[in-house]
Each structure stands twice: as structure tokens, then as C-alpha cells.
Amino acid sequence: MSDSDADREAPPSTSPAEADAPEEGEHATATTGAPVGTAEPDDGLLAVRDLDAGYGDLQVLSALDLTVRAGEYVTIVGPNGAGKSTAMKSVFGLTTHMGGTVSFDGHDIAGLVPEEVIHYGIGYVPQNENVFPTLSVQENLEMGAYILDEVPQDRLEAVYDRFPILRERKSQKGGTLSGGQRQMLAMGRALMLDPQLLLLDEPSAGLAPDLVEEMFDRIDAINEAGTAVLMVEQNAKEALRRCDRGYVLVSGTNRFMDSGEALLADEDVRQEFLGG
Numbered sequence: 001m002s003d004s005d006a007d008r009e010a011p012p013s014t015s016p017a018e019a020d021a022p023e024e025g026e027h028a029t030a031t032t033g034a035p036v037g038t039a040e041p042d043d044g045l046l047a048v049r050d051l052d053a054g055y056g057d058l059q060v061l062s063a064l065d066l067t068v069r070a071g072e073y074v075t076i077v078g079p080n081g082a083g084k085s086t087a088m089k090s091v092f093g094l095t096t097h098m099g100g101t102v103s104f105d106g107h108d109i110a111g112l113v114p115e116e117v118i119h120y121g122i123g124y125v126p127q128n129e130n131v132f133p134t135l136s137v138q139e140n141l142e143m144g145a146y147i148l149d150e151v152p153q154d155r156l157e158a159v160y161d162r163f164p165i166l167r168e169r170k171s172q173k174g175g176t177l178s179g180g181q182r183q184m185l186a187m188g189r190a191l192m193l194d195p196q197l198l199l200l201d202e203p204s205a206g207l208a209p210d211l212v213e214e215m216f217d218r219i220d221a222i223n224e225a226g227t228a229v230l231m232v233e234q235n236a237k238e239a240l241r242r243c244d245r246g247y248v249l250v251s252g253t254n255r256f257m258d259s260g261e262a263l264l265a266d267e268d269v270r271q272e273f274l275g276g
């Protein structure tokens with residue numbers, strides 16, 4: 001998508017974060033008095049603007065802005081119940097769209113269902129129940145390509161190359177894998193269609209401490225191979241250390257946005273959200 005396409009398709013935003021957006025590198029003060037970091041990039045592969053969304057009549061997100069550029073690694077952190085998972089689900093078509101825009105690679109995807117979103121090149125790994133326990137590892141991976149007439153063998157091999165333990169366990173039932181292996185299987189399934197953007201909801205949740213680092217290394221490798229990543233993580237410091245940019249969400253809307261490094265160094269962010 002060219003810049004001019006993006007300009008044409010992106011509607012004017014009225015969110016406080018954008019209205020007060022500073023020049024690149026500066027800090028801004030929103031109408032609430034809270035610093036909101038740098039301006040939203042205008043060259044997003046994914047551009048969420050002024051999004052209101054929730055579940056049925058329940059609105060959870062309010063005027064949310066999120067951007068992920070091609071190949072970028074973006075993390076969302078924030079307190080419990082802030083709406084981080086809901087933000088991811090909204091990109092993937094799992095919530096009720098109430099207002100605002102979601103564009104991906106120049107396409108308006110707001111209000112689409114997952115079966116449609118997946119066609120545009122977005123993969124999603126939910127936090128819970130992310131493998132089919134009674135299907136084998138290989139069957140789980142094949143399910144990742146269910147929208148295609150045939151399972152792409154080159155993709156299957158690429159996933160096995162990335163996660164060799166899955167090749168070793170290809171006949172084993174998904175439900176019998178360890179937590180770390182199950183997380184790899186869930187990621188592998190989402191990678192079967194070679195998405196441009198991978199959405200990861202709490203990939204380190206429930207993993208033993210030594211496996212958490214390994215999981216983050218694997219995500220780094222996926223990103224370094226060219227896949228953009230949008231990740232929600234409770235392990236906020238480690239996630240911000242590794243990502244390009246980060247968002248802090250509070251009460252369903254943007255509170256801070258900046259490079260991971262700048263957020264880690266920001267005294268307010270540290271005190272309020274990173275345990276000092």
C-alpha cells in the first residue's frame with residue numbers, strides 16, 4: 001500500500017491521543033493530563049483508529065488507536081481488565097464493533113468475522129484453549145490451513161523447521177503436550193498461512209520461568225523472519241525490552257505509546273505499571 005492510499009483511506013481521527021499528538025520524538029500531554037508518547041505512525045500495516053468495541057451491549061474499548069507497521073514488533077501492556085485482549089480480539093473480528101476504523105494492508109476489516117480476517121494475512125493465537133486437544137499435532141497444524149483446499153506442505157515443513165519438537169511429536173495428541181509445546185503448536189498453527197501479522201495473546205502465560213525466555217526468543221525469531229507481531233503480555237518489562245514500540249492501555253483506551261525503550265525509561269510508566 002502506498003502512502004497516498006493510506007492517506008485516502010484513513011478517516012480523520014477525533015481521539016484525544018491523536019488530537020494532541022506531538023512531533024515524532026516529543027512527549028505530549030493529553031486532555032486528561034497524561035503523557036501519551038509519540039504520534040501514531042501513519043504508515044501502519046494495521047491501523048486501528050478511534051475504535052469503540054466490546055461484547056454485545058458492553059463497551060470495553062473507547063477511542064482506541066493502535067498501529068503496527070510491516071515487520072514491526074508491538075506490545076500492549078496494562079493492568080488487568082484494561083482491555084488488552086479485547087483489543088486483539090477486535091482486530092481479529094471477535095468482538096462487537098461499535099465505531100471507528102480497523103484497516104489492514106489498505107483493507108477495511110472492521111466488523112469482519114475471523115474467517116474473513118484470516119484471508120487478509122492475520123494470524124491469531126488466543127491465550128486459552130489454543131489447540132485442539134483430541135487432534136494430533138499434525139492435524140492441529142493442518143487445521144491452521146483450513147481455508148485452503150490443500151494443506152501447503154512447504155508451510156508445514158517450515159513450521160516443523162521452526163519448531164522441531166512438533167515434528168518429533170507429530171502423531172501425539174495436542175492435549176498431551178506440555179505447556180510450552182502447546183504454545184508452540186498454537187503459534188505453528190497460526191503460521192500455517194504465513195501471515196503478515198501475528199497476534200499473540202499472553203504467549204508466556206502459565207510457562208515455567210526458564211521457558212518464558214525461550215518463548216520470547218522464538219517470537220523474536222518469527223519477527224526477525226519478517227512477520228509483524230502484536231502481542232499482549234503480563235510480563236511487561238521483558239516484552240517492552242524486546243519490542244519496537246509499546247502501548248499502555250488503561251480502561252479501554254490509550255494511556256502511553258512510545259518505543260519499548262522509552263516506555264521502560266519513563267518514570268510514570270515504571271511507577272504505575274512496571275512495579276517501579
Ligand SMILES: Nc1ncnc2c1ncn2[C@@H]1O[C@H](COP(=O)(O)OP(=O)(O)OP(=O)(O)O)[C@@H](O)[C@H]1O
Pocket residue numbers: 055058060078079080081082083084085086087
Ligand atoms: N467475552 C466477554 N464477554 C463480556 N465481557 C468480557 C468478555 N471478555 C472480556 N470481557 C470484559 O472486558 C473487560 C476487558 O477484558 P480483557 O480480557 O480485554 O482485559 P485484559 O486487559 O486483557 O485483562 P487481563 O490482563 O486480566 O487478561 C473486562 O471487564 C472483562 O470482564
